[in-house]
Each structure stands twice: as C-alpha cells, then as structure tokens.
Amino acid sequence: MTAEFRLDGKVVAITGASSGFGHHFAGVLADAGATVVLGARREEKIADRAAEINDAGGTAMACSLDVCDKESVKAFIDRAFSQFGRLDVLINNAGVEAGAKTYTMIDEDDWDRVIDTNLKSAWVLSKYYTEQVLAHEQGGGNIIMISSITDTRTIKGQFPYAISKGGLTRMTEVLALEAARYNIRVNALAPGYILTDVSRILLESDAAPDFEKGIPMRRFGEFKDLDGPILLLASDASSYMTGSVIAVDGGHICASL
Numbered sequence: 382m383t384a385e386f387r388l389d390g391k392v393v394a395i396t397g398a399s400s401g402f403g404h405h406f407a408g409v410l411a412d413a414g415a416t417v418v419l420g421a422r423r424e425e426k427i428a429d430r431a432a433e434i435n436d437a438g439g440t441a442m443a444c445s446l447d448v449c450d451k452e453s454v455k456a457f458i459d460r461a462f463s464q465f466g467r468l469d470v471l472i473n474n475a476g477v478e479a480g481a482k483t484y485t486m487i488d489e490d491d492w493d494r495v496i497d498t499n500l501k502s503a504w505v506l507s508k509y510y511t512e513q514v515l516a517h518e519q520g521g522g523n524i525i526m527i528s529s530i531t532d533t534r535t536i537k538g539q540f541p542y543a544i545s546k547g548g549l550t551r552m553t554e555v556l557a558l559e560a561a562r563y564n565i566r567v568n569a570l571a572p573g574y575i576l577t578d579v580s581r582i583l584l585e586s587d588a589a590p591d592f593e594k595g596i597p598m599r600r601f602g603e604f605k606d607l608d609g610p611i612l613l614l615a616s617d618a619s620s621y622m623t624g625s626v627i628a629v630d631g632g633h634i635c636a637s638l
C-alpha cells in the first residue's frame with residue numbers, strides 16, 4: 382500500500398461499529414495500522430469485534446455509545462483521548478431507518494429517532510470532538526460522515542431517512558467551511574445500496590431485482606467496495622480534501638433511481 386494510505390499511529394473512532402459498515406470499517410482501518418475505538422449500544426457485539434481485531438494483532442477498544450445521548454457521546458470521545466492521548470479521525474457512521482414508510486405513514490417518534498440518530502448526533506459528536514481536539518492541542522483532526530446517495534436521489538418510502546442524509550451531506554459542507562480554521566477536515570462517503578440491516582427491507586424485497594437493474598454497474602454494492610474510499614478519507618492521502626462527498630454506488634446516481 383502507498384505510504385500515504387497507511388494509518389499507523391492514528392486513532393480512529395467509529396460510531397455504529399456493532400454491525401454493517403462500522404463493523405467492517407473497524408477491521409479495514411485496523412489492518413491499515415490504525416488504533417480503532419468502536420462505539421454502539423450493543424456492547425457485546427463491539428466487545429467481540431474489538432477482541433477479534435486484537436487477536437489478529439491490531440489495537441481496538443470497545444466503548445458503549447448511544448449517539449442520541451449527549452453524556453454518552455462525551456464519555457465515548459473522552460475515553461478515546463484518555464486511553465490513547467489523541468483522536469485523529471471521527472467516523473459518524475451510526476444510522477437507522479424508519480421502515481418503508483412515506484411522510485403520511487411515519488409518526489413523530491419515527492421522525493425524532495431517525496433525525497436525531499442520523500443527523501443531530503453528527504453535529505453533537507463533531508462539536509464535542511472539535512472541542513477536545515482544541516483542548517488537547519492536537520493540531521487538527523478529521524471527521525468522516527457516512528451519508529448516502531439518498532442525500533440527493535431517492536425513492537418513495539424513505540421518509541425521513543433521505544431527509545436526514547440530505548442534511549448530513551449539507552452538514553459536511555458547512556462544517557468543512559467552519560472547521561478549516563481548526564485544521565479539521567470534514568468529508569463524507571455516500572454509499573449506494575449494500576445489504577445490511579438498514580437496507581434489508583428493500584434489498585430483500587420482491588422489487589430488488591428490478592431495482593438492481595437500474596444501477597449502471599448492474600449490481601448492489603459490497604462492503605469491500607468501500608475499503609479504498611474509507612482509507613482515502615481517513616488517511617493523509619486526502620490531506621487537501623475537505624467538504625467532499627464521495628459517491629460509491631456503481632453509478633446509481635447517474636441513472637434515475
């Protein structure tokens with residue numbers, strides 16, 4: 382691997398690391414040399430993943446996290462700094478969906494849960510992370526948002542998930558503008574559809590084969606399709622990138638969804 386893509390000496394915190402992308406990213410980033418801090422509510426799952434990484438020769442720590450609870454967010458970031466002395470990269474990955482519902486079908490609880498988890502938490506985490514980067518005189522930082530191609534192109538029944546992702550992409554750009562003065566870069570990945578608990582309701586439905594045909598590359602994504610892009614954003618290989626949103630979707634946003 383080209384040296385710029387290595388993460389030796391870097392500490393990376395990943396929210397939503399108990400399953401799906403976050404669980405996968407933890408291994409990819411640890412393999413590239415990072416010390417990884419895994420956060421999620423399902424403590425046993427992050428503890429198991431951390432143990433797997435440590436057994437394989439990496440360095441990982443699991444730390445219980447509810448991104449909708451400000452005290453839990455603070456404890457998560459504080460733990461990374463107290464254990465490792467720094468936190469080079471924060472990956473705001475935790476996310477939920479409301480099921481295949483339209484705006485007439487969701488209720489206020491759905492709205493609050495999705496918007497608070499996918500959008501508000503990214504601000505709360507990024508704000509506290511910035512404060513701690515400054516307090517520890519770290520000299521800079523790196524925030525990665527896991528948005529989605531639904532930020533700009535969506536289908537019926539993704540309310541309010543698509544709204545949260547549209548906001549998250551916009552937050553990436555606005556934070557990039559405001560955080561540059563602290564030498565903190567802010568970028569986003571916008572994946573297409575990859576089978577996890579978030580996408581299962583669509584990708585395992587009868588409509589999935591037809592939907593898949595609408596992707597120019599004629600397949601849904603796989604976890605490994607995200608490996609290069611996440612390493613790019615987490616590493617010094619992207620040192621002049623901020624405010625960028627990278628679609629990883631087999632060309633899906635080039636077609637009508």
Ligand SMILES: NC(=O)c1ccc[n+]([C@@H]2O[C@H](COP(=O)([O-])OP(=O)(O)OC[C@H]3O[C@@H](n4cnc5c(N)ncnc54)[C@H](OP(=O)(O)O)[C@@H]3O)[C@@H](O)[C@H]2O)c1
Nearest residue numbers: 397399400401402422423447448475476529574575577578
């Ligand atoms: N799969 C796709 O096709 C796709 C495409 C584009 C973007 N994304 C985005 O990718 C991200 C990861 O999702 P995924 O597809 O990997 O689905 P997933 O397997 O369901 O993972 C979601 C993660 O978010 C965590 N989470 C949810 N609420 C949380 C909370 N309050 N506090 C802390 N963690 C919380 C979950 O952990 P706990 O339940 O243990 O807390 C879980 O680890 C999400 O932001 C999703 O929107 C997914």
